[in-house]
Amino acid sequence: MNHIPSLNDIKEVHERIKPFIHHTPVLSSASINELAGCEIYFKCENFQKIGAFKARGGMNAVLSLSKEEQEKGITTHSSGNHAQAIALAAKTVGTKAYIVMPSNAPIIKKNGVKALNGEIIECEPTLEARESTVQQVIDRTGATFIHPFNNYDVIAGQATATLELIEEVPNLQVVMAPVGGGGLLSGTALATHYLLPEAEIISGEPEGAADAILSFKSGKIEKAPYIKTIADGLMTNLGDKTLEIIRMYVKDIILVSDEEIIAAMRLIWERLKIVIEPSCAVPFAALLKQKERFAGKKVGIILTGGNVDLGKLPF
Amino acid sequence: MNHIPSLNDIKEVHERIKPFIHHTPVLSSASINELAGCEIYFKCENFQKIGAFKARGGMNAVLSLSKEEQEKGITTHSSGNHAQAIALAAKTVGTKAYIVMPSNAPIIKKNGVKALNGEIIECEPTLEARESTVQQVIDRTGATFIHPFNNYDVIAGQATATLELIEEVPNLQVVMAPVGGGGLLSGTALATHYLLPEAEIISGEPEGAADAILSFKSGKIEKAPYIKTIADGLMTNLGDKTLEIIRMYVKDIILVSDEEIIAAMRLIWERLKIVIEPSCAVPFAALLKQKERFAGKKVGIILTGGNVDLGKLPF
Incomplete structure (x- = not known):
C-alpha cells in the first residue's frame, strides 16, 4: 500500500x-x-x-506481497516481537524469513524465531550493522524487507x-x-x-x-x-x-x-x-x-x- | 442439599x-x-x-439458604479464597458475613474480605480456635456456617x-x-x-x-x-x-x-x-x-x- x-x-x-x-x-x-x-x-x-499485536502487521505485509516476492523470502532486522511476527508470517505462506538480529539479542527471542523456522543472521548491535546486513541479505536472496512500523x-x-x-x-x-x-x-x-x-x-x-x-x-x-x-x-x-x-x-x-x-x-x-x-x-x-x-x-x-x-x- | x-x-x-x-x-x-x-x-x-472458583460454591450455598437464614448472616473460617467467596455472596444477598481468620492470615486476604464488607473476627491460628470462634459467632448472631468444601x-x-x-x-x-x-x-x-x-x-x-x-x-x-x-x-x-x-x-x-x-x-x-x-x-x-x-x-x-x-x- x-x-x-x-x-x-x-x-x-x-x-x-x-x-x-x-x-x-x-x-x-x-x-x-x-x-x-x-x-x-x-x-x-x-x-x-x-x-x-505485531503478528497482525507482519502477517498483512507478507500476505500483501506477490507470489513471486513471497517466494524469494522476507527479511527484517529486529531484536523483538517484529522478528517473530515476520518469521510466523513467512512460515504461514511457506517461504523463508531472514531475520537480522544483534548479537546481544536475548536468547529467548532468538529461540522464538528459530521455533518458527526463521533463519537468524547475527550482526553487531548497531543500527548501521543491522541495515547493512539486511542489505547483504537482499542482494544475495532478493528477499523483501519489511519495516517494523514505517x-x-x-x-x-x-x-x-x-x-x-x-x-x-x-x-x-x-x-x-x-x-x-x-x-x-x-x-x-x-x-x-x-x-x-x-x-x-x-x-x-x-x-x-x-x-x-x-x-x-x-x-x-x-x-x-x-x-x-x-x-x-x-x-x-x-x-x-x-x-x-x-x-x-x-x-x-x-x-x-x-x-x-x-x-x-x-x-x-x-x-x-x-x-x-x-x-x-x-x-x-x-x-x-x-x-x-x-x-x-x-x-x-x-x-x-x-x-x-x-x-x-x-x- | x-x-x-x-x-x-x-x-x-x-x-x-x-x-x-x-x-x-x-x-x-x-x-x-x-x-x-x-x-x-x-x-x-x-x-x-x-x-x-470458590465464588461458585460460596454463592450457591448462600443463595440456597432461606430468607430468614440469610438475614441472620453467614459465617465461616478461612484464611484463603473461601473467605472472600462468602463475603461476596453475603454482600450479593445483602446480609452480613462474619469471617473468622487466623491472626497470621496475610494482610492482602484480610483486605480482600474487608473490601467486600465482610466483618473479620481474628483468632489464634489453630483449627480448634477457628472452630470455637465460629461457634461463638453462631451463638451470638444465629448466622449459618458454610463449610469450605464438605x-x-x-x-x-x-x-x-x-x-x-x-x-x-x-x-x-x-x-x-x-x-x-x-x-x-x-x-x-x-x-x-x-x-x-x-x-x-x-x-x-x-x-x-x-x-x-x-x-x-x-x-x-x-x-x-x-x-x-x-x-x-x-x-x-x-x-x-x-x-x-x-x-x-x-x-x-x-x-x-x-x-x-x-x-x-x-x-x-x-x-x-x-x-x-x-x-x-x-x-x-x-x-x-x-x-x-x-x-x-x-x-x-x-x-x-x-x-x-x-x-x-x-x-
Whole structure:
C-alpha cells in the first residue's frame, strides 16, 4: 500500500489476516474501574499469536506481497516481537524469513524465531550493522524487507486490533495505545478516527524514551533526550509515515515515569490476572496519572503484548 | 442439599448462580499442546470473581439458604479464597458475613474480605480456635456456617465450572482438577461422570501435602505424612462427603514435586500469558509427568485461581 490506509483498506486487511491471527478477548475489571474512576476495556493482544499485536502487521505485509516476492523470502532486522511476527508470517505462506538480529539479542527471542523456522543472521548491535546486513541479505536472496512500523501495510495490520475492539465495545469515548515507532498508534488512530470520529485518541510514552512527544510537537522526527526505561518496546523513534498520521489524529501524548509504569503493570497483573509486558502498561499508567481527564468515560486500551522475562520482573 | 448432587441439581445451581458469577473463558495454546503431546483446554477460573472458583460454591450455598437464614448472616473460617467467596455472596444477598481468620492470615486476604464488607473476627491460628470462634459467632448472631468444601451445595457450585467447560469443548477424554479439601475435585468428578461417562477424571496432588492419595486408597480420611509445598491452597484434608465422591468417580491422583509445580506454573504464565496460583499448576504438572498416559488425548484442566503475591514469586 502506498497511501495512508482508508477504512476500506483496514477492513480488507482484517479479512485477509483473520484466518491466521487470533481474535483476542476484551477484558475489564470492576475493581480497576472503581480505582480508575472510569470504564476501561482492555484489548488483550498479549493473547495474540507470538504474544503481541505485531503478528497482525507482519502477517498483512507478507500476505500483501506477490507470489513471486513471497517466494524469494522476507527479511527484517529486529531484536523483538517484529522478528517473530515476520518469521510466523513467512512460515504461514511457506517461504523463508531472514531475520537480522544483534548479537546481544536475548536468547529467548532468538529461540522464538528459530521455533518458527526463521533463519537468524547475527550482526553487531548497531543500527548501521543491522541495515547493512539486511542489505547483504537482499542482494544475495532478493528477499523483501519489511519495516517494523514505517510501512502502510504494517500500520493497516495493527489497525485491525482497534477495529475488533470498536466492533465489540460500542461508544468508546477514548482509545489509548502506547507509542514506540508509532505503527500501533498510527493504526489505532486511523481506525478510531474512521469509526468513532468523536472519540479522543490519547497515547502514553515513558519519560525515559520521550522522543514521540517532541516529534509530535515539532513536526520533525526527534530523538529522546535520554533513553532509560523499563518499557523496552518503546525506545524507537517515529518514522515519517507514522509521524504524519499521529500528528493528524492523536490528541495528546502523556509522559509517565518507570515507577508509574511498574505500578500500572502490577495492577493489571493482580486484578486482570494476565501477564503483560511493561510497554503495554504505559497508557493505563497515563490514565491513572491524569484521572480527572478520563473521569466517567468509556475508554479502550490496547494491551500490546505479554512477552516478558519472568526471571527479571520489577516486583 | 442433603444428598450427592445429581446432574439436574448441578444444572439448577448453574442457573441460580449464573447472574452473579463470571462465565470464564477456556484457553489453549498451540505451543503447550505441542510440548505436552496432547490437546489441553484450560478453564480459567483465575478470571472468576474474587479470582478463584470458590465464588461458585460460596454463592450457591448462600443463595440456597432461606430468607430468614440469610438475614441472620453467614459465617465461616478461612484464611484463603473461601473467605472472600462468602463475603461476596453475603454482600450479593445483602446480609452480613462474619469471617473468622487466623491472626497470621496475610494482610492482602484480610483486605480482600474487608473490601467486600465482610466483618473479620481474628483468632489464634489453630483449627480448634477457628472452630470455637465460629461457634461463638453462631451463638451470638444465629448466622449459618458454610463449610469450605464438605458441603453438597458448595460441591454443586464448584461442579458448574466443569459444566461450562464440557458445554464449550465437546468430547473431552480426560478432565483434571487439583485436590485440597476436595470440593472442586468432587464437583468436577460429578459433572464429568454425568456428562461424559467415558472420560477419565484424574487429579494431581503435591508430594508435600499427600493426604488425598492416602485417603483415596484407604477409604478413610488420612493426614499427609508431612506438609511442605508451594501449593498453599492444597494443604487441607478431605471431608467425608468429598472422600466418598472422589472414591466413586476419580480414576487416579498423581503426585508431583514443588519443582514440577513451579515449572508447570511458569509454562502457563509464559505461554498462556495468564497469572495463576501454584495450586492450579498441579494437574498440568501431573500431566507433564506422565505424558505417555495422555498422549494424543483431549484434556480439560480446571485452573482454580490467580490470587498470588507478585512480590513472592518462585521464579
